[in-house]
Amino acid sequence: MIKSANQSLNAAASQTVANIDAFVSANLMAIVTEAQQETLASYLKTAPSTSPALKEQVLNTLNTLIAKDKIFLVSSAILDTNGQNLLDTHFPQIGQDESERDYFQVTLVTGEPFVSNVEFSELDGKPYLYFSQSVRDRETGKVVGVLRSQYSATKLQHIVLENNNLAGSFSFPILLDDKNLRLAQGYRDDGNLPEELLFQFLAPPEADTIQELQAIYRLPPSIPNATKLTKFDEFAANFSPERPYFDTILSEEKKVKYAGALEATQTISWKVAYLRPKSVFLQPIKIQTRNNLLLAFGTTIAAIGVG
Known part of the structure; x- marks a missing residue:
């Protein structure tokens, strides 16, 4: 069942990627004609x-x-x-x-x-x-x-929000650029708006990276904020399609654990992480385990009764 749950995250990431790529491709084709x-x-x-x-x-x-x-x-x-x-x-x-x-x-x-x-x-x-x-x-x-x-760029946030809950309740995508800067995010677990996290790095970047991106207009002149999701940042930076699955937290305060799947877009160097809280993600497995235990217990009682 863990495999099935992982596959649902991967499928949701793939669908979100397809929608982003479709938006980019449609506009590239349109401007050629125009x-x-x-x-x-x-x-x-x-x-x-x-x-x-x-x-x-x-x-x-x-x-x-x-x-x-x-x-x-x-x-x-x-x-x-x-x-x-x-x-x-x-x-x-x-x-x-x-x-x-x-x-x-x-x-x-x-x-x-x-x-x-x-x-x-x-x-x-x-x-x-x-x-x-x-x-x-x-x-x-x-x-x-x-x-x-x-x-x-709010168009990207609009697309991402439309792709919430594809892998079940409380599941959502995060769109990252090639520097692991959030371009869009579907949900956050601390009660605040996900839009407030946009254009924050997953983890604090090097000063040279900030200056480089500011020089080419990919960051505003002000110093950008960053969360401290070091493991998530490292996984995304070293992403391999053969190993798309990962675990992470999204808030140092809440420390809610998430299961996730990552997939790269085809039209531009971005990535989509699709996540779901592990408490919800593992719930069907826990229910199945409980049912199996109850079934085993019932079988044992029945055997004792027959004996």
Whole structure:
């Protein structure tokens, strides 16, 4: 029965991973199609002396692109080959220099669609996920700019919350990036909101790691918090698909023990840990053990009676 319970955690982790990968893949495919619109290339080729009519047409196009998700998709923008934001549905970002961002640099060089890690905006300090694709001149094939969409990172929390209880009551996922920073979490056992743990490390990182991530916008300028889940952190850092199962606590105060299964996403270097309290996780086993003991006791009594 322990094997069956573990498998249910693994299946829940796999389903959560599939849902996250589906979200990322759908947006990568969408931005490839969107970047092929001729009006975008025409605008980039003529900027900054673009006609008002063409500019309005492109802005209407960008507004249409963000209409597919009016809650979490906050911006669609056109960047020139220098990374300058020429036109953006979120007007305060127009004129912003995005040349240092990986979502600009990678797609400009490779020509392939790209999804960033969660990055913090210099404008409002909030976390976002960026999708990008180079825009080409159809006649010459030359890259003339980049189409970039900007998702609120709360979309990830929304997906994770939708995947609670897949392995039974009180089971939930935690989404981690490649540095074991929490990107989303479905539940916490101390009565507080799980959102309050977002962008906290499982265990305190090295100072160099913090500086490195801040330099590439993956952490805010303030020093991030961290829990002290050293064993969980080490297991996730050295994760092997052949050994997905682990035990951990999530709070030094509560010390509730959890059984968990870990699985990596395919579209980006993240991991999903799916957990359930061991007290609930082992309950069917305890019930089965008790029933077996009662059955054995009853059989013994019956045998004595016959004797």
